[in-house]
Amino acid sequence: MIRTILIFGMLLIAWTPALPETSETPPFRVGQIRVYGNEKIRTHILRREIPFRRGDLFDEEELDEARSRIQKIPGVDYSEVRAAYSPRDSSIVLSIIITEKSTFNGRPLFRRGYQNKISLGLELWELNFRGRSERLSGSFLLRGNTIVTASWENPWIGTGPRVGVGVRLTYEEYKYVYGDLGKALEDASIERLHAKLRIFRKLGSRTRITLSGGIESVRSSTPGVTLEPERDTYPTVAISFVHDSRDSPTYPWNGVYFRAKGEEVGPGSETFSIHEGTADLRLFKSLAGRGVIAGHGRLRYRDGDRMPAYRREHIGGAQTLRGYDYGSFHGTRSIVSGIEGRLPLNFSRNLPIEDVLIGIAFHAFADAAVAWEDNEDLSTRNFHGTFGAGVILLAKGASGLRFDYGWRLDDPGRFEFDIGMKF
Template identity: 25%
Template sequence: MKNTMARRGMRAFGSGLLSLLIAASIAGAQDFTDKPIRSLEIRYDGAKTVDESRIRNLMSVKAGHKFSAEKLDDDIRSLVESGLVDDVRMDGEEYGDGMKLIVEVTTRPSLAGVGFTGNSEFTSGKLAKESELKPGSPISDALIFEARKAIVKYYNGYGYPDVTITHTLQPTNRPGYSDLILNINEGEQNEVRHIVFRGNESVKTRVLKSEMKTKEKGLLSFMTKSGRIDVSKLQEDEERILDYYRNRGFLRVSSTGFKREADTKRGRVNLVMDINEGIQYKINQIAFAGDMKVFSEAELLQVLTLNPGESFSSKNMRKDKTTVRSYYGSRGYADASVVEDIQDAGPGMVNITYRVIEGRPYRVGRVTIEGNNKTKDKVIRREVPLKPGDNFNSVDVETSKKRIQGLNYFSNVVTETNPSVQDGYRDLRVIVDEKNTGQLSFGLGFSSIDSIVGYINVEESNFDITNPWSFRGGGQRFGLNLRLGAETQDFRLSLTEPWFLGRRLSFGGEVFYRGAQNLSDYYEQTNVGAGLFLRKPLTNRSYINASLRYEKIRVDVEDNVPADSLFQEIGGKFTRPALELSYTYDSRDALQTPRKGHKFETGITGILESLGGNSNSFIFNVSGSKFWNLWFDSILELAGSMDMVETSSGPTPIYDRQFLGGARNLRGFEYRDVGPRDPATGGVIGGDSAAYATVEWSFPLISSVRGALFYDGGFVNLDSWDFSFDNYHSDFGAGLRMNLPFGPIALDYGIPLQVPDARADKGGQFNFYIDYEF
């Protein structure tokens, strides 16, 4: 028995009907439902332009699986939506005690070459290079879209905002291959000289300009790319301007948008926007209407951002509508809708009525994952709190998307909810687009502490130790870092499992080596050891961390140290077993260049003789940082730390003492040059108590470069629990924050202000370092 069915055109009939058609067409008189698929064969109708392994990777159905029309439904979608396949047909045959599934595909042609018409400003060779099209690649819709987008962006970069591109495919004499012809309409060259607003009586022009992504051409345009016109971004700028007004009560603001007016200089234009502000409105009354059974009006009024007496704000109104929908969505009312009705209520006053249609509650049906050719299903599913049979929760759908995006394994994540074949259920479909999760970097660098340094970094954020030789797809994090510098040598090998024992519990370990000749002029230190840690999330923003770290430490005192120096007492070989417990809360909106939020950390570390250590010491730490986003995208940061060491078995070992100075705390002083000193040599010997604080204001200069002004202050005292300000040192300075292609770099120049220890005053200090935040 054999039955055949073409599938591509039937996708529009809906998932349930398509599944039934597949089952009926393939099964025919013979019911294959739940029969094992003993063989799965891929056949090609026409030229074979897509490798068979790639076709199989796009399918979830495999040999050995039971026949399921629903899974074939999903696979047909995956094949067609990949853009690599034009048509799919399914054949079913009896095969022993099961069935043989035959998948016949018509694949897209491969690229023979690329040609251009209409291009006079740039050569075809240059445009072909910008398109990044490679002969031999299947001509998918996504490939053509990315090529067109790249060329449009290239033209935009040279002041051609109106460029449009169409394409045609021309078959060649080579079977299965076609030429791609891109037809270009370049338009006129335009660059922005001035941005002008007319009618803006309530808002200053500079404020409106700051809301725009489009900028005027300036002296640094070759770096900042200012002056360029992107039509889509300019339309977004128009809406940003109007939304700025609406968020401040100007409900009826209107404009005809930006017009381009020719400037005296050829190729330049002025952007002019006429604004009719209207009057500023306040809210008189807010109410709810509709047949509401799940929540009362009083309950919903309590969660709103807008309140009577305040200025109208479209942003807050949208936020309130989302909040109300989320409240219903958390109870399973996936179709709940909220529509605002705004009515005048006298001069400068409006009433807002939110009309609610609750709909009906749903449960979760099927949860399907698509697009994960490397990443295991379980790695994605464990980030989805919704399981089949659960009460449907639209908030959890959004949470799932954010969690999966947060893995940083995928360039795009889409979550869709669709009607299920079961009445009263909603299916959840998660579609991911995988990206490269491994990084290999090596090269030479420079810092003010270490001079020249060579490094090799190997990182894989989607590692799988159980999957040789690929080692990918398990959601583990692997790192190998080697750094060789004039003053330091580092080696670190680490592995982390973020879902230990199937729970949201991170378990990891590392082995490390560190040789440091930059800690002091009077000794060198070498650390070698290993560590284990266990981290438990408490909330979305906080976690506790427990770790065990075992180190062998060697301290070598320099030969030229005088016999009466305190440094003579610190040398030797030591064992440092450390138990640490810490708590972290982090609400920052980004790791790099955070603009709001704060981070707080506190912890205690115990080094115990009972575990083989050379001392009984306890180290207490409290640190934190807070960020505010101010005018013109400037950022104010307040940060600081307090550390204290208590040792009950003699003096604190040199490797556990506290120091200040350098790029990470007091930038106006040399590295580790603030603290109690050795009377014989004048070198800093460190203390048992330390604290510092810093205030920094950064502001944008050009794209990817920010300026900074800062003030630092702190002290190191000899004894434990001594937080007196007698040894308070401070500095001020300025710097640059550069987000370069190879990493974020900071350059600071600090000048000492208060220096109670004159030996610490060595004039202004340059600090050059990699500006990573953690």
């Protein structure tokens, strides 16, 4: 299984489609214009410096003038405009490739954890610290849950921004109730250390495939959380596929987000070996006026001879099933779904969220979820549903604060508070 994942992942990452060189003579006809490498500079600003559009004719002199204009844009460190012949429609594909000047950034972090404890912290990162979109970052969260991370990523290996590599170190300390495993595991204290290396390959501007591997160590002072007496230490290897066509990651109006991931946890370990799989789909469609309809569905399964408490599925709360307590339902497999009708109050597609100080948006929602064990039939478990309404406050550079009230079909429900949008 591991060998298959590794071979399949490396083949996909290494595969690079090549366009044949053109034998055409000027003037050339524009087929597509693509932009790579920009994080801070908006795509339309770069496209604006190319004076021709799809179907227009151009020559080498006009292309050189466009290169020069792009190089003069504030924030551009290095620029390149490549032309490749596309035999499909006998046109030229123009690729604008840039690296931006090094910038140092920071933002405050907030996170809601178990028992509504709020963690406060800071994230700092330097973009292009050695050029070509390299990113060095670090963050910490203190108080409720302690999380410290350090990461490095270079999305530009070789001759273009298609293949990248990254390293991430994470330390986390938190508490959780594993009520499904007995009263003795209430308020279990857990420490987790994870080191991960990943290699990713971009397939176009919206799709990415990633192969990753790492070492994870979990320690708990509460007996019964880990399988080993003191700590569980095991390797992990995973492959994931992500397609993201959302028009905005902060508040999407239209688009599709899909993520599929397969992971081997503990391969070759004497403690345990678990097979994990996740499929996550999110759909967004703008309505007349300012409205947005959004839908979400996620399937997750875990299969293995021995299953530690921290690898089980625990459903309930603001991130999965609003209106139920955290960990109300549990198992090794789960389905989580939801639909929201969203109505921004003081921003719209013509007035982006980035252009207002604090964005306010209302939403009505319906959630449904189920969790079950690997030796059970899904038909023996009932889906649990809730409905409700809420509001989210969005600030530039922050995740936002979300307030929801979820009603249950058999109970008055409960108030929920969380950081960021549910999906």
